[in-house]
Amino acid sequence: VPAINPERLLGDLYALRKIGTYKTGVHRPTFSPDDLVSRQWLVERMTEAGLGAQIDGIGNVFGRSRASGPIMLAGSHIESQNHAGWLDGALGVIFALEAARALRDDPSTRDLGIDVIAFCDEEGHYGSYLGSRSFIGDVGEDEIDRARDRTHGKMMRDALREAGYAGRPRLTMDPSRYRGYFEAHIEQGRRLELGKLKIGGVTAIVGLWDYRIIAVGHQNHAGTTMMFERKDAGMAMVRLVAAIDRRFKEIAGPRSVWTCGRMEFDPGGPSIIPGEARALFQFRDDDLAVLTRLDSALHELIAEANREGPCEVRVEVIRKSQPAIMNEGFLQALERAAAQHVPGLAVRMPSGAGHDAQHVARKIPSVMMFVPSINGISHHWSEDTSDEDIVLGARVFTDAIAGVLRSA
Amino acid sequence: VPAINPERLLGDLYALRKIGTYKTGVHRPTFSPDDLVSRQWLVERMTEAGLGAQIDGIGNVFGRSRASGPIMLAGSHIESQNHAGWLDGALGVIFALEAARALRDDPSTRDLGIDVIAFCDEEGHYGSYLGSRSFIGDVGEDEIDRARDRTHGKMMRDALREAGYAGRPRLTMDPSRYRGYFEAHIEQGRRLELGKLKIGGVTAIVGLWDYRIIAVGHQNHAGTTMMFERKDAGMAMVRLVAAIDRRFKEIAGPRSVWTCGRMEFDPGGPSIIPGEARALFQFRDDDLAVLTRLDSALHELIAEANREGPCEVRVEVIRKSQPAIMNEGFLQALERAAAQHVPGLAVRMPSGAGHDAQHVARKIPSVMMFVPSINGISHHWSEDTSDEDIVLGARVFTDAIAGVLRSA
Numbered sequence: 001v002p003a004i005n006p007e008r009l010l011g012d013l014y015a016l017r018k019i020g021t022y023k024t025g026v027h028r029p030t031f032s033p034d035d036l037v038s039r040q041w042l043v044e045r046m047t048e049a050g051l052g053a054q055i056d057g058i059g060n061v062f063g064r065s066r067a068s069g070p071i072m073l074a075g076s077h078i079e080s081q082n083h084a085g086w087l088d089g090a091l092g093v094i095f096a097l098e099a100a101r102a103l104r105d106d107p108s109t110r111d112l113g114i115d116v117i118a119f120c121d122e123e124g125h126y127g128s129y130l131g132s133r134s135f136i137g138d139v140g141e142d143e144i145d146r147a148r149d150r151t152h153g154k155m156m157r158d159a160l161r162e163a164g165y166a167g168r169p170r171l172t173m174d175p176s177r178y179r180g181y182f183e184a185h186i187e188q189g190r191r192l193e194l195g196k197l198k199i200g201g202v203t204a205i206v207g208l209w210d211y212r213i214i215a216v217g218h219q220n221h222a223g224t225t226m227m228f229e230r231k232d233a234g235m236a237m238v239r240l241v242a243a244i245d246r247r248f249k250e251i252a253g254p255r256s257v258w259t260c261g262r263m264e265f266d267p268g269g270p271s272i273i274p275g276e277a278r279a280l281f282q283f284r285d286d287d288l289a290v291l292t293r294l295d296s297a298l299h300e301l302i303a304e305a306n307r308e309g310p311c312e313v314r315v316e317v318i319r320k321s322q323p324a325i326m327n328e329g330f331l332q333a334l335e336r337a338a339a340q341h342v343p344g345l346a347v348r349m350p351s352g353a354g355h356d357a358q359h360v361a362r363k364i365p366s367v368m369m370f371v372p373s374i375n376g377i378s379h380h381w382s383e384d385t386s387d388e389d390i391v392l393g394a395r396v397f398t399d400a401i402a403g404v405l406r407s408a
Numbered sequence: 409v410p411a412i413n414p415e416r417l418l419g420d421l422y423a424l425r426k427i428g429t430y431k432t433g434v435h436r437p438t439f440s441p442d443d444l445v446s447r448q449w450l451v452e453r454m455t456e457a458g459l460g461a462q463i464d465g466i467g468n469v470f471g472r473s474r475a476s477g478p479i480m481l482a483g484s485h486i487e488s489q490n491h492a493g494w495l496d497g498a499l500g501v502i503f504a505l506e507a508a509r510a511l512r513d514d515p516s517t518r519d520l521g522i523d524v525i526a527f528c529d530e531e532g533h534y535g536s537y538l539g540s541r542s543f544i545g546d547v548g549e550d551e552i553d554r555a556r557d558r559t560h561g562k563m564m565r566d567a568l569r570e571a572g573y574a575g576r577p578r579l580t581m582d583p584s585r586y587r588g589y590f591e592a593h594i595e596q597g598r599r600l601e602l603g604k605l606k607i608g609g610v611t612a613i614v615g616l617w618d619y620r621i622i623a624v625g626h627q628n629h630a631g632t633t634m635m636f637e638r639k640d641a642g643m644a645m646v647r648l649v650a651a652i653d654r655r656f657k658e659i660a661g662p663r664s665v666w667t668c669g670r671m672e673f674d675p676g677g678p679s680i681i682p683g684e685a686r687a688l689f690q691f692r693d694d695d696l697a698v699l700t701r702l703d704s705a706l707h708e709l710i711a712e713a714n715r716e717g718p719c720e721v722r723v724e725v726i727r728k729s730q731p732a733i734m735n736e737g738f739l740q741a742l743e744r745a746a747a748q749h750v751p752g753l754a755v756r757m758p759s760g761a762g763h764d765a766q767h768v769a770r771k772i773p774s775v776m777m778f779v780p781s782i783n784g785i786s787h788h789w790s791e792d793t794s795d796e797d798i799v800l801g802a803r804v805f806t807d808a809i810a811g812v813l814r815s816a
Contacts, residue, residue, distance in 0.1 A: 187632070188629055188631075188632045189629070189632035189633065189634075190637070206631065208631065208679075210678060220784075221596055221597070221760070221761060221786060221787065222665065222667035222669060222690065222692075223596075223614065223616065223665065223692050223759075223760035223761040223762070224595070224596040224597035224759075224760040224761050224784070224786070225597065225665070225760070225784075226597075226663075226665065226760075227660075227664070227665055227666075229598070232667070234667075234668050234669070234671060235649075235653055235668060238646050238649045238650050238653070238668065238671070239650055239653065241643075241646045242646050242647055242650035245643055245646065245647065252635075255634075256635070257630065257631065257633070257634065257635055258635075259630035259640070259642075259643075259678075259679070259680075259681055260642050260643060260646065260673070260682075261630060261642070261673065261676065261677050261678045261679060261680050261681070261682060262673055262676040262677070262678065263642060263646070263671045263672070263673050263685075264671070264672070265668070265669065265670055265671050268669065268670040269669050269670070270618060270667075270669045270670065270688045270690055270726070271616075271667070271669060271690065272667075272669050273667055273669070274668075274669060277671075280678040282630065282678055282679065284630075284631050318678070351631075351632075352629070352631035352632035352633070352634075353629060353631040353632050354631070376628075376632070376633075378629060378632070379629065
C-alpha cells in the first residue's frame, strides 16, 4: 500500500499558503503576481516529484507522469477567489501531487502513474472554467480574446502575455491515456461536519441554471398615481419571485436549491413607482429532470404574470450547465479506501458548487472527494480544515486511486 | 368682478420658462444660477405689481400687498426638480401674482389684497419644505446648518452665502394678517384629464408615511447551502413585501397608495445568498385612521416574519406626515367660481403629492386648486398644460379669492 508523507503534504500546503497570504487565507486571483509565483512553485514541486512539468498557453500547470502502467489524471486549481481561503483548489492539487509521489515511492505501485494538473481560473476571474474546458478542447481562441478579469477588467490576452504564457500551445487531453479523473476538494458546506463524517464521495456535480428576470412597467409619481392605474415593475417582480419561491417549495427535489441573489428597482427613488425591475435568479439540482421541471414552472409563472399584467416580464437564460454524474466504480473505490481508515465515516453526497470535474467528466470517468470544511465556510479567508482531516483525506484519496489503477 | 389679463399671465409664465430652459421644460434646482435669476425676476414682477417685494434669509420671495382691506396669502414655489417641467410651482406663483394684479386693477376690489409668496425649495433639494416651514416658524437654524443639496452635496449655508441671502432675516407669517392661503398647482395626475374636467378642488393633502425595512440573514454559498439551513435575507424581504401588498389590498382606503421604490440585496452576486436586504416602502392616504391601520398591518406582518424566522426584520420610520385637511369654505368658493366659468367641470379630489399648503394649513385656513396636467406627467421636462386650461384656472383662482375676501 502506498503511504503518503503527512509532513511533505502539509509542508507543501503551508508553503503555498505563504504565497499571497491574506489574514489566515490567501489572495491569489488568476494571473496576479502571487498566482504566477505559485504556478512556478508548483512546476518545481512537480519536477522534484519526477513529473514532466509545464505551464501551457492558458496557464494550466501540468505534470506528466513517466510511469509505464495505467495513468490517472488528478488535480484541481491553484488560484483563489479574491481574499479567500487557503485550501479551496490548493488542497486538490497537493493531494494529487502527494498521491503521485506516494505511488512513485512505493515499489508496489511504481508502475502506476498520476498526471497532476492545476486547471487555470476555476474561480472564474476571467471566464467559466477556462482551464479545464481548454484541456478538454472546449475553448476557442475567440473566447480567450473576449475574456476579461471581472474585478479589474484586464484582458486575458494581456494577462497571458505579461505572465509569459502567450504563444505557448494549449495542452488538450488524450482521453485514451487515462483511467479517469480524481479531484479532492473541501466540502464548502457543513454536511460532513454536522454528521461527524470525514469523507464525502461526490455522486454528482449539480447543474446550475441561471436567469435574469426583467419586469417592465411605467415609472410614475408614487403619490398621484392611483393603484388601479399603476404599472409597478417593482411590485410585479416581488410578486413573481414570491410565487416562484412558493411553487418551487412544492415541486423541488430534495437537493434543489434556488436563489435570487440580486434585485434592483429602477430608478430607485422612495417616491417613484419603479419603471423597471431586474432580478438574478438561479437554481441547482443534480437531476436533469428536476432542473427541467423547475425551468418549466419558472416559465409558467412568468407567462401567468404576463397574462395577468399590467407589467411585462421577460426572462433571459444566463447559463444552463448540466448535472455531471460521477463514476460509480470510482465512488466505490473511495468508499473502500475510507472504510480502511475511518469505517462508517464516509457518505455519498452531491456537490452544490461547480468544479473542473464537471467538465473533465464529459470526456473521462471522474469522481470528486470532499473533506470537511470547518463551519462550512468557503470563499472567505477564514476557510479552514484540520490537519488531521487533511492527512486522512489524502490517505483515502491516494488509496482509492491506487485501487482503481491496480484493478486496471 | 376682477378680470385677469391672459396675455400678461401667459407672458410671465413664458418668460419664466426661458430662465433655465431644458428641452420644453426647465432646470432650475434651488439656488442654481438660473434659480437665482428667476427669484430676482420675480421680485421685479412683484414690484411692478405694486407689492413690497423682498427675498428673505432662506430664499423665500415675498411680495407684500399694500391694500387696506382683507388679505389673502397665495403662492407656490419657483424652483424646479432637476430637468423638470415649466409649470410645477411656477403656475401657482404666477396665478397668485396675476390675481394680485387683477384685484388691484379693478376698482371694485382695490381694497382687497394678496400677499404673493414663492416658498423656497419646495422640491426638496436641500430639505423638506424648508421655505414654507420657515415661514410658519418651524425651521431652526440648526436644520439649515445641516442642510445639504441632495444632488451635488453643497451645504445650504454656502449656497445662501453665494446667493447673497445669508444674514438677511427669515420672514415668518403673522397668521392674524391673513384670511387664509390659496395655492394653485398642476394636478400631476390624470383624474381631471380622464374625466374631461377643468378644476380640481383639493380636499386634503395626503399624509405620507415612509419606512426603511431591513432584513438580516446570513450570507452563504448559493450552491452548497441547503434550503433548510439558509437565512436568505433577500427571499425574506420578497415574501414580506408581497405579504404587505396582499394585506394592504384588503384593508386600504379608496385613496390609499403604497410603493416599494427601492430594493437592494447585499452583496448582490448571482451565486451568493443575500446576507442583508433593504427596501424603501411608503404609503399615503388623506385619512389618518387609514394611515394608522396600514401602519399597524405593516408592523404586524414584520412581527409575523420575525416569529417565523429565520431572518430578522426591522423597520425604521423615515417620516410620517399628517394629512392636511383643506378649508371647506375655500373649497366652496372655488366651486362657485368654477360654476361661473365651466359649470359641472370641477371636482373635489385629494392631493397625492405633498405641497407647501400642507404646512401653511397648520397655521391658517388653506386650500389648493388643481388644473389638468397633459397625460398626468410631472417631474419631467415634458410636463405641460394647455394655455386655455391655464387661463381658465387663473380666472377661477382669482374669482374664488376675491369671493372669500369680499365676504370677509
